[in-house]
Amino acid sequence: MSPMITSILILSLATGTIITMASFHWLLAWMGLELNTLAILPIISKSHHPRATEASTKYFLTQAAASALILFSSVMNAQATGQWSILQLENPLAQTLLTVALAMKLGLAPTHFWLPEVLQGSSFKTGLIIITWQKLAPMTLLLLTWNQASMLTLTMMGSLSVIVGGLGGLNQTQLRKVIAFSSIAHLGWMATIVTKSNKLALLNLTMYILISTPMMLSLIFSSTKTTQDLTTTWTTSPMLAPLT
Numbered sequence: 626m627s628p629m630i631t632s633i634l635i636l637s638l639a640t641g642t643i644i645t646m647a648s649f650h651w652l653l654a655w656m657g658l659e660l661n662t663l664a665i666l667p668i669i670s671k672s673h674h675p676r677a678t679e680a681s682t683k684y685f686l687t688q689a690a691a692s693a694l695i696l697f698s699s700v701m702n703a704q705a706t707g708q709w710s711i712l713q714l715e716n717p718l719a720q721t722l723l724t725v726a727l728a729m730k731l732g733l734a735p736t737h738f739w740l741p742e743v744l745q746g747s748s749f750k751t752g753l754i755i756i757t758w759q760k761l762a763p764m765t766l767l768l769l770t771w772n773q774a775s776m777l778t779l780t781m782m783g784s785l786s787v788i789v790g791g792l793g794g795l796n797q798t799q800l801r802k803v804i805a806f807s808s809i810a811h812l813g814w815m816a817t818i819v820t821k822s823n824k825l826a827l828l829n830l831t832m833y834i835l836i837s838t839p840m841m842l843s844l845i846f847s848s849t850k851t852t853q854d855l856t857t858t859w860t861t862s863p864m865l866a867p868l869t
Contacts, residue, residue, distance in 0.1 A: 626671045637664035638758065645762040651699035651709045655692060658730070658762055662688040665759065669747050680746025684755075687729060687739040694726035695766075711766070714773040721775040723766075724782075730763040731812050732805075733782045734789040741793070741805040752801055753841040756808045757834045764815070764830055771823040779816050786813025798851050800844060808837075 641661030648654045662685065670681035702719035703709050714720055725736070732740035744752045767774065790810025794803045811833045819826040 626667070630667075634664050634668055637661075638668075638754070642758065642762045646765045649711050651695075651703070651711060654711060654766060655696050655699070658688075658692055658695065661759070661762055662692065665751075665754065668754070669743070669751055672748065674746075676746040680743045683739050683746075684743045687736075691726045691729040694722055694729070698722035698726060711769050712773075714770050717775075720770075720773055721778055723770065724775045724778045727763045727767050727774075728779075728782050728816070731760060731767075731816075732809055733812055733816055734785040734809060735782070737786065737789060737809045740809060741802045744801045744805040745799060747801075749801070749841060749845045752804065753838065753845075756804065756841075757837055760812070760830070764826075767816070767819055768823045768827060771819045771826070774819075776820045780820050783813045783816030783820075786810060786816065789813075800850060804837075804841070 637660055641657045641659070641664060643657070644660065645654045645657030648657060666681050666685055669684060670677045698716075698719040699709065701722070702714055702716045705716040705719070706713060714723065729736040740755075744755060747755065786809050790806045790808070790813055793809070794806035797803045797806065811829075815826050815829050815833070818829055
């Protein structure tokens, strides 16, 4: 992939997230999420490996279904209330559908199955984007609607994510799958905290990104892909081994 195409895709990725984060209209937020999804698909499948193609297909299908749910819930809310403001989500069914849609976009259990598979089929650099930058737009919508979302649904999905993420990573040897289940568990804590305080959830998200980014960068630098590779890291990078 040429540097110009890569730059355009990264710019589109950033633009989509910023549009969603800055919007107060459901259609604008949906457009930002769609732009974000379409920009990352070529980045996931750029290696032309069958696993990468499979990962990009799974990512597209899941995100498209979640975006359709968001659009459906916003239309339902607009039909009931006569307005498209994100801050005025008053229809109970629309609240539940939106919560499920955002959970699917984030990778909360029980809609988490796509995240380990997509991460396993992607490179570590792409995986870093998926578990950090790609979480910003859905989390922003969740933080904006935290007092209007379905609290019961969010608490149940968050609690289930903590359990699934904690247990799912125990029997894995591939580090990308371990990181995926770790991401599911962290997002579960964030979703649970959102029901109590959106400021604490924002702090949790910031800490998660600040911890995940150096960890992924160290794995990229040392070319470590499995837990077995971690045992030989000290031979190539003695300073990096204790940090990893």
